[in-house]
Amino acid sequence: MEPSIGNKRIRFLLAKIGIDGHYRGTLIIARALRDSGMEVIFLGPWCKPEEVVSTAEQEDVDVIGISTLGGDHLLIPKLMDEIKKRNLNIPVIVGGIIPPDWEEKLEKLGVVKIFRPGSDIGEIIIFIKNLVMNRRGGG
Amino acid sequence: MTKEKLNELLKEWIKEYEEAIKRVPERKVFVTPSGIPLKPLYTPLDLGKDVYEHYIENIGFPGKDPYIRGVYSSMYRLRLWTKRLLTGFGSPEQANERIKLLLEAGETGINIPNPSISMRGMDTDQAAEMYDIGYIGLYGANIDTLEDLKIMMQDIPIDKISVNYSDEGPFYTIAAHFALAELRGISWDKIRGTTNQADCLSHWASCWCFVLFPLEAHLKLTLDHFKWCIENAPQWWPLSIIGQHMSEGGATPVQEIAFTLASGFEYLKRLVKMGISADKAASRISAFFNGNIYLFEQVAKLRAARRIWSRILKEKFGVKDPRARQLRIHVQTSGVELTNKQVLNNIVRVTIQALGAILGGANSLHTDSFDEALCAPSRQAALVALMTQHILSEETGVADVIDPLAGSYFVEWLTDEMERRALELIYKIEDMGGMYEAVRKGFVQSEIANSAYQHFKEVMEKKRIIVGINDYIIEEEPKIEYPKPDIELVKKQIERTKRIRRERDQKKAEDALNTLREVASGEKEGSIFQAVINCVKAYCTRGEVVRTLKEIYGDGKPNFYF
Numbered sequence: 001m002e003p004s005i006g007n008k009r010i011r012f013l014l015a016k017i018g019i020d021g022h023y024r025g026t027l028i029i030a031r032a033l034r035d036s037g038m039e040v041i042f043l044g045p046w047c048k049p050e051e052v053v054s055t056a057e058q059e060d061v062d063v064i065g066i067s068t069l070g071g072d073h074l075l076i077p078k079l080m081d082e083i084k085k086r087n088l089n090i091p092v093i094v095g096g097i098i099p100p101d102w103e104e105k106l107e108k109l110g111v112v113k114i115f116r117p118g119s120d121i122g123e124i125i126i127f128i129k130n131l132v133m134n135r136r137g138g139g
Numbered sequence: 140m141t142k143e144k145l146n147e148l149l150k151e152w153i154k155e156y157e158e159a160i161k162r163v164p165e166r167k168v169f170v171t172p173s174g175i176p177l178k179p180l181y182t183p184l185d186l187g188k189d190v191y192e193h194y195i196e197n198i199g200f201p202g203k204d205p206y207i208r209g210v211y212s213s214m215y216r217l218r219l220w221t222k223r224l225l226t227g228f229g230s231p232e233q234a235n236e237r238i239k240l241l242l243e244a245g246e247t248g249i250n251i252p253n254p255s256i257s258m259r260g261m262d263t264d265q266a267a268e269m270y271d272i273g274y275i276g277l278y279g280a281n282i283d284t285l286e287d288l289k290i291m292m293q294d295i296p297i298d299k300i301s302v303n304y305s306d307e308g309p310f311y312t313i314a315a316h317f318a319l320a321e322l323r324g325i326s327w328d329k330i331r332g333t334t335n336q337a338d339c340l341s342h343w344a345s346c347w348c349f350v351l352f353p354l355e356a357h358l359k360l361t362l363d364h365f366k367w368c369i370e371n372a373p374q375w376w377p378l379s380i381i382g383q384h385m386s387e388g389g390a391t392p393v394q395e396i397a398f399t400l401a402s403g404f405e406y407l408k409r410l411v412k413m414g415i416s417a418d419k420a421a422s423r424i425s426a427f428f429n430g431n432i433y434l435f436e437q438v439a440k441l442r443a444a445r446r447i448w449s450r451i452l453k454e455k456f457g458v459k460d461p462r463a464r465q466l467r468i469h470v471q472t473s474g475v476e477l478t479n480k481q482v483l484n485n486i487v488r489v490t491i492q493a494l495g496a497i498l499g500g501a502n503s504l505h506t507d508s509f510d511e512a513l514c515a516p517s518r519q520a521a522l523v524a525l526m527t528q529h530i531l532s533e534e535t536g537v538a539d540v541i542d543p544l545a546g547s548y549f550v551e552w553l554t555d556e557m558e559r560r561a562l563e564l565i566y567k568i569e570d571m572g573g574m575y576e577a578v579r580k581g582f583v584q585s586e587i588a589n590s591a592y593q594h595f596k597e598v599m600e601k602k603r604i605i606v607g608i609n610d611y612i613i614e615e616e617p618k619i620e621y622p623k624p625d626i627e628l629v630k631k632q633i634e635r636t637k638r639i640r641r642e643r644d645q646k647k648a649e650d651a652l653n654t655l656r657e658v659a660s661g662e663k664e665g666s667i668f669q670a671v672i673n674c675v676k677a678y679c680t681r682g683e684v685v686r687t688l689k690e691i692y693g694d695g696k697p698n699f700y701f
Contacts, residue, residue, distance in 0.1 A: 019256060020348075022348065023347055023388075024475070024591050071274050083465065097619055118608045
């Protein structure tokens, strides 16, 4: 399965926002997505939500993925605000540790999917592929 | 004669075994997390030489070279390992309450984490403004000023109990600890504890925690702090070389040994260059390893690490004092190995991880709480984690005899094999110019990232089974209590920090920061750490101290590889 649609490869912006520094899971996801054929842009740790959104815009990415741990989910509302402010239409998916009472909150803010630790990587890849395919108007 | 006989009997057994697995194949490929293939059975023949000869040359006695059987001759018969749980949720007030609870429940050492806000060098009021108030206290109490530490350590006899602080350069919290001792009239030579995050090479190699400045600046702060402790705090451990981050980041146990000890050699070389004798420097370095669940490799890891350290210190560094060659080890049970599903199973995992640490002769132990994969420990979960250590020490008898697994053909063979593989990697790093170069070039980061990815693939392909994650899945979870920091106390702390900044003697604070600036930039001779202590005493905040140093050293951002 080659996760590219038409001639254009899927461009995926992976980001860690906030202040946590643990990155094992983030790098694994980055590598797994890259190995599946996607173009992965990873900005490293401690990104500000505005920085992530402006990069997403400049780089014309298909999806923003936020890898979160250690309380950094607290900044996702700011990220979603920033996307709205700029009138962008880029879907956001989130992976990592999120308190259960936040899941609904994030979905209401427009996060399209939350992957908890232990999620199957094959399912994540298929999800992203379908998401992009639907948005690009069918495969 | 007897060797030939054994060989003959072994061949007979192997024949039987091979026939058996022709009928029913083995249930999987047997290989340790370090990638060491395992035979079905080990015998004295695997030791490579006569059993007695092997014992005398490679094993020896507890408290004697090469310390494979433990650093003290008496080990747990006289004194158990220090039971030391990471503690410090919420505000300093809440942390104080939890520390007292655990001490009352039989904890014998204190272990304070640095929450992520402090790791980023920020004060609580700044973080609440820049980010979100929800961060404050989430994974530990922040120490913005001396006042916060006073509250956190209220009624705690810091002249009697050792405190381990997860604090990175500029070691603000530890500076506050020494300032607090001064306030209480306790002389610094009575203060016991460990600076637990001085090993900046490990942070660069495997996580982005504890990173504020460029690596060179962190190295400078670490060595400066080390020197201060030698001169002023004889009972304080200024540097613990850390494998725990690297292991949690994905390093295999063999890589963990090699990278940790190679870091130790790098610091030693630099300390000797500063004019500190190798004997003196080595006598103040301890180690911090991960507690993994793969039991026998965990035991062999700690045993092998002590032997390599002792031998290389003797042979390459010429360390003469036997005590200086003893590697004292703190173990923290692995959090990565715990699951967010069927969380009560984590109690069993932590028990086995802790057992491995004890059988490996650890000197100090933190046990994770069963809710580790979800949140900071609840009161109940923290108590279970501590009681797990009590059950191991009091009920199981595993601490009754020193190094009880010694002489197991398998464990001794595995210890030798891990040592051989770790040494190969250590020599490779030496060839690259040492651990600093290996980290600067990204070698260590790539090795760890590769191991992490390999492990991930094995779990995804079910070559490695994790109960509740890729097999034995049930959709039934116990109700988990998610502890929340007391928001009123958090607000109180924010107000406290603001008030202190407003009401302190401004001239004194400014002077202290100026001196810090001069000493840190090299304009003025002196100890940077002492200058930080003086800042703390003048009620400069953590954020101010870090900002002052950032103006000199700049920001740090480690490179990454995937």
